[in-house]
Amino acid sequence: MGKMAENQATSDKLASLGVCMRRVAEDRDKHAFAKLFDHYAPQLRAYSLAREPGADPIADELVQEVMIRVWLKAGKYNARLSNLNTWIFTLARNCRIDLMRRSNRHANTINPTDIFSQIEDDSPGPFQQAQISRIEESIKAGLEKLPQEQFEVLTRVYLEGKSHQQISAELKLPLGTVKSRVRLAMKKLKVLVTR
């Protein structure tokens, strides 16, 4: 399949998931919810397993928590302002933090709900739908062009939830090198353009 056709298929898929999302929000439609589950549950499990390999019960718990938040927060999701995939990612990230906090019974930790809620509820952003999908494509293309060493550090930060210190210890690299790889990757992905 060519790049164009592939992008088309991805955006068709996203559009049909968006329709499901609207049915969940407006009609509390469980069939539509089941379709969202079929699409996102395997991704969410993979996301959880990236951080805790082999921990299937935790992965299942994350799926359940995220999908229930999807059901509860469907009315707050605004398709004009954010991409559904990105919204699901922010829910997954927040749930993962929450689950880790709850499993660590003795740590007296901060309640993360308030810290990340503004992002979950997605206050109005500057992006219109067309811009959103263009950005999405440029990120995808950008990630493919990243040097392996920068891609690896990004993956560890985002998927494995590691700090710069942890990554520096694991890869036996100076802390400054880890930080500059993240910075270079951001630069290549054009995060640095604004401001």
Add this chain to the structure above:
Amino acid sequence: MTVTNHHPTDELLALYSAGSLPLSQALCVSTHLEYCDACGHKLRYLDRIGSTLMQKLKPSPASAELKVRTLEQLDSLPEKQVETTSEVNSSLPRCLRQFINCSCDNLGWKRVSADISRVELWRDNNGAKVELLKIRPGGAAATHTHQGDEYTVVLEGSFSDEKGLYQRGDFLLRDQNDRHTPVATRDCECICLAVTEGPVQLTGFFSRILNPLIRRAYAV
């Protein structure tokens, strides 16, 4: 929304977006985000990077049983979520309201010097501390360095140090190599959110005597 001039670095924002920052530090970033559109804009972009990376993972199939279990749960959920934000402090950043359920004046400020009062909001097992600092108009803090990093967000008023002027919403990170003397501007008092990873080291002559006492305050 205030225009802020001092921001978290891109690496720090990326860690925040990834959910990999300790929550005490995430709290500072989140507070800054409530004041800063530019960083909010960046964050949405960074979240998209996270989402794209998640989609690149090899999917791990979910069992039919998990699907049934999740669908069954839907019926037992409340139809509307109860909003639990307190109304007392609508002027405070939203993410700080979990710590503060009264007016800022009634927080039980403790005086630590002629110019500075502080109130501890929270502390974790590793010695990280979340507190509010209040410097009176024109007041100065003792010159100090840190054992760990210090994250600061200005909530009210403004202050300056050797490196610049910081106003409402500005975000600063000082590490152990930074020696600085913050001074509040003369027109009003300055309130900051401060997160320290380890005990602050005072470097002034008299303040050095205080160091052992401060270290004791961090011993858990």
